[in-house]
């Protein structure tokens with residue numbers, strides 16, 4: 267019964283993104299905007315331009331540390347993270363969508379409507 271027109275979705279998304287760009291929260295869809303390893307032990311890195319889902323975020327040294335659902339970071343103990351506390355600097359990501367209104371399909375331009 268209710269169809270969401272793309273222009274409306276785009277404007278809603280535009281408002282949301284521009285008004286709350288600085289914060290990332292669990293469940294957000296983020297884009298990697300910096301994939302340069304800054305530490306030699308950063309073996310696993312998100313791809314620049316890649317879209318990821320934030321699994322969790324917590325305060326870290328000088329910012330925030332982000333965990334992604336799609337990737338397991340390398341661990342300060344060696345190998346893939348087994349301690350559960352490793353992550354990537356939140357500054358490496360920009361939030362492009364916070365799932366709240368079911369508009370993610372419109373943002374990604376891959377709308378699949380039920381027949």
Ligand SMILES: [Zn+2]
Pocket residue numbers: 340341342343346347348349350351352
């Ligand atoms: Zn770890």
